Amino acid sequence: MKPSMLQKLANLSERLEELNRLLSSEGVTDNMDNYRKIMQEHTEITPIVEQYHIYTQTESDLKEAHLMLADPEMKAFAQEEIDSGKKRLEEVALALQTLLLPKDPSDDKNIFLEIRAGTGGDESGLFAGDLFRMYSRFADRQGWKVEVVSANEGEVGGYKEIIAKIIGYGAYSKLKFESGGHRVQRVPDTETQGRIHTSACTVAILPEVEEVGDVEINPADIRIDTFRASGAGGQHINKTDSAVRITHAPTGIVVECQDGRSQHANKAQAMQVLAARIKAKQVDEQQSKIASERRNLIGSGDRSERIRTYNYPQGRITDHRINLTLYKIEAITEGDMDELIHALATEYQADLLASLGEEG
Numbered sequence: 001m002k003p004s005m006l007q008k009l010a011n012l013s014e015r016l017e018e019l020n021r022l023l024s025s026e027g028v029t030d031n032m033d034n035y036r037k038i039m040q041e042h043t044e045i046t047p048i049v050e051q052y053h054i055y056t057q058t059e060s061d062l063k064e065a066h067l068m069l070a071d072p073e074m075k076a077f078a079q080e081e082i083d084s085g086k087k088r089l090e091e092v093a094l095a096l097q098t099l100l101l102p103k104d105p106s107d108d109k110n111i112f113l114e115i116r117a118g119t120g121g122d123e124s125g126l127f128a129g130d131l132f133r134m135y136s137r138f139a140d141r142q143g144w145k146v147e148v149v150s151a152n153e154g155e156v157g158g159y160k161e162i163i164a165k166i167i168g169y170g171a172y173s174k175l176k177f178e179s180g181g182h183r184v185q186r187v188p189d190t191e192t193q194g195r196i197h198t199s200a201c202t203v204a205i206l207p208e209v210e211e212v213g214d215v216e217i218n219p220a221d222i223r224i225d226t227f228r229a230s231g232a233g234g235q236h237i238n239k240t241d242s243a244v245r246i247t248h249a250p251t252g253i254v255v256e257c258q259d260g261r262s263q264h265a266n267k268a269q270a271m272q273v274l275a276a277r278i279k280a281k282q283v284d285e286q287q288s289k290i291a292s293e294r295r296n297l298i299g300s301g302d303r304s305e306r307i308r309t310y311n312y313p314q315g316r317i318t319d320h321r322i323n324l325t326l327y328k329i330e331a332i333t334e335g336d337m338d339e340l341i342h343a344l345a346t347e348y349q350a351d352l353l354a355s356l357g358e359e360g
Helices: 003-023 032-068 075-099 122-142 171-178 263-291 329-333 338-359
Strands: 111-117 145-153 159-167 180-186 197-207 222-227 243-248 253-257 306-311 316-319 324-326
Touching: 003 032, 003 075, 032 075, 075 338, 111 122, 111 171, 111 263, 122 145, 122 159, 122 171, 122 180, 122 197, 122 329, 145 253, 159 171, 159 263, 171 197, 171 338, 197 263, 222 263, 243 263, 253 263, 306 329, 316 329, 316 338, 324 338
Parallel strands: 180 306
Antiparallel strands: 111 159, 111 197, 145 159, 180 197, 222 243, 243 253, 306 316, 316 324
16 A cells, blocks of 8 residues: 555544544533534544554554564464465455545435437437436435426427436435436337437436525526426416526526426526536536546546447447446336446446555
């Protein structure tokens, strides 16, 4: 393990001792806000320090085993201890590096899921509907709640665009790698000669901004328009202008919301989506500065970038970022996404570990 990392671990060990002294001092609960901060920090670094102590103890045991090699009667035993100790040291070092990985502050948050039909006409809209069903089924499996914010239905089914809020602890951590271009290859129901068509949709995963106030939005920079909400094909016409469209001039972001019961509800929801998009844009700009320095699993962040192909004739799904192909398209599109999501998270973690090693 690199000296810089060992020094960081030694500092954390000293900090934990300091926190223990603070927690055992009189009057520690007089300031509850400060007490909660101390407890949170204590909880976060305790498992790291525990692993560090295992690492230093293993190192000490290895040194003793090397000294025993000089004794002919102990040589065989000492060699066994050295071999097992080296393996244990590698395992503990990897566990420590994983624990030291920077945490994404948005991982625990709810998300806004945005799916837009791309090339492929009606088939693209149907594919957008399939993707929304896939994510909704996955959310159900996690015990999360799905709320449609806005939907523009296609003429033959599916969606030209759909925005939904997924409410559940860790929603962003599980789905943050879904942003990008999704491509489908299959024979449409309307295809009489059995030819395979290729269509595409874009997906965006935006972490919810806890408070709209967290993102500075100048009232002078937005234009709010109201209009009458309508269902598919104009079947349902609202008699009041309850639907809301907000345009943010500096970024050109436009948000529509019409699924709420009132103009007030739609405006509040639209402002939430706007704040999430502005925040995501700010994060993208920050990450783009870092992206040139090392590979980023999510890619360039460009939503038009193709990240995955769904090939129905071959029954396969291929994620192009990690060269993973799974022949279980029916299960995945019914919401069984765990294997896919785990593979993406594992690769991302490995990438972070590599960058941590480079920095050390």
